[in-house]
Amino acid sequence: MKKLLRRLFLLGALAGAAYAARSYLQGQMPGKETVQIVFDDGSTRSLASNTTEGREFTDIARKLVEAGL
Amino acid sequence: MAERSGARAAQDLDRVLADLRALSEDIDSCAVLSGERDLLSSTHEPGVDRERVGAMLSALVYLSERVANESGKGHISQLRIDTGEGHLLVVRLDGGGVLAATTGQEARVGLVLYDMRNARGEVEKAIAEGSDQ
Numbered sequence: 001m002k003k004l005l006r007r008l009f010l011l012g013a014l015a016g017a018a019y020a021a022r023s024y025l026q027g028q029m030p031g032k033e034t035v036q037i038v039f040d041d042g043s044t045r046s047l048a049s050n051t052t053e054g055r056e057f058t059d060i061a062r063k064l065v066e067a068g069l
Numbered sequence: 070m071a072e073r074s075g076a077r078a079a080q081d082l083d084r085v086l087a088d089l090r091a092l093s094e095d096i097d098s099c100a101v102l103s104g105e106r107d108l109l110s111s112t113h114e115p116g117v118d119r120e121r122v123g124a125m126l127s128a129l130v131y132l133s134e135r136v137a138n139e140s141g142k143g144h145i146s147q148l149r150i151d152t153g154e155g156h157l158l159v160v161r162l163d164g165g166g167v168l169a170a171t172t173g174q175e176a177r178v179g180l181v182l183y184d185m186r187n188a189r190g191e192v193e194k195a196i197a198e199g200s201d202q
Contacts, residue, residue, distance in 0.1 A: 037133055038147035040161075045140055056132055060125050061150040061157035065171045069100035069111050069122055 034058055078199025082110040085191045093184040095176035097155070101192055102126045104165030109196065129159065130167055147186075149178065160185045163193050 035047035035057045047054035082101055090096050090112060100111035100122065108123035133145045148159035156172045158181060168185055172178065 034151040034153075036149045037136055037145050038149075039137060039140070039142040040144045040146045041142060043142065045136065047136075053136070057129065057150050058152055060129050060132075062152040062154065064122065064125055064129075064157055064169075065097075065152050065155035067117055067122070068098035068114055069117075069126070069169055069171055 078195060079110060081195040081198065082192065085188060085195055086110055086112055088191075089170075089184060089188045092188075093170075093181050095172045095178075095181050096170045096184075097172055099168065099170040099185075100126065101162075101196070102130065102167045102169065103196065104162075106130070109166075109199075126159075126167065126169055129157075129169075133159070147182065149182070156181075158182055158185060160189055162189060162196070164196070166196060168192050 034049040035054050037045045037047070039045070047057065049055065049058060086099050086101065089099060098112045098114075100113070101109045102123065103109050106123070106127040108119055108126070111117075111119065111122060113119060113122060129148070129150075133148050137143065137145050144161060144165075145159075146161050148157075150157040153174070155174050156176060156178050157169065158172065158178065159167050159169045160182065161167055168189060170181060170185060172181055
């Protein structure tokens, strides 16, 4: 019985590790906040790199940083 | 005469950008886009397509204004984008134009933004003098 529980625990740990690795490779991990917008009322909003909105900004910005203004 | 005045305003703007670069050594390049989305001045290297730079900057301003609208805000005052290889920084000017700059990844971004905000008045003055003439 003890042996079975140990095997089940090991199996669960392996499944968890596989899921974490898969999520990481698919970009499911929380994205780094790469865009920070400050509004005229002083409030801010940050957009993460793994969101569609954030990517729109970074794709254009990357080209401008590479080429120069 | 109007052409000469316009040329002088452009020179003033170029001088303001050159001063900003001299003051803030972390800036690699900078540019000014008018409220009508025309690229008024830039420190571009030879070979850089001005129209393309202007169009991409306009697109960024459009995107940020869209986010402001969706968030129920008036306008953006500042935009900071970390690309992983460097930063793109934007400060809004009166009249809807923007002052933009690019830096390397290791730049002191807060300090650069501070210098850009300080240069904003000079840039607005040069634009206003150019449009008056």
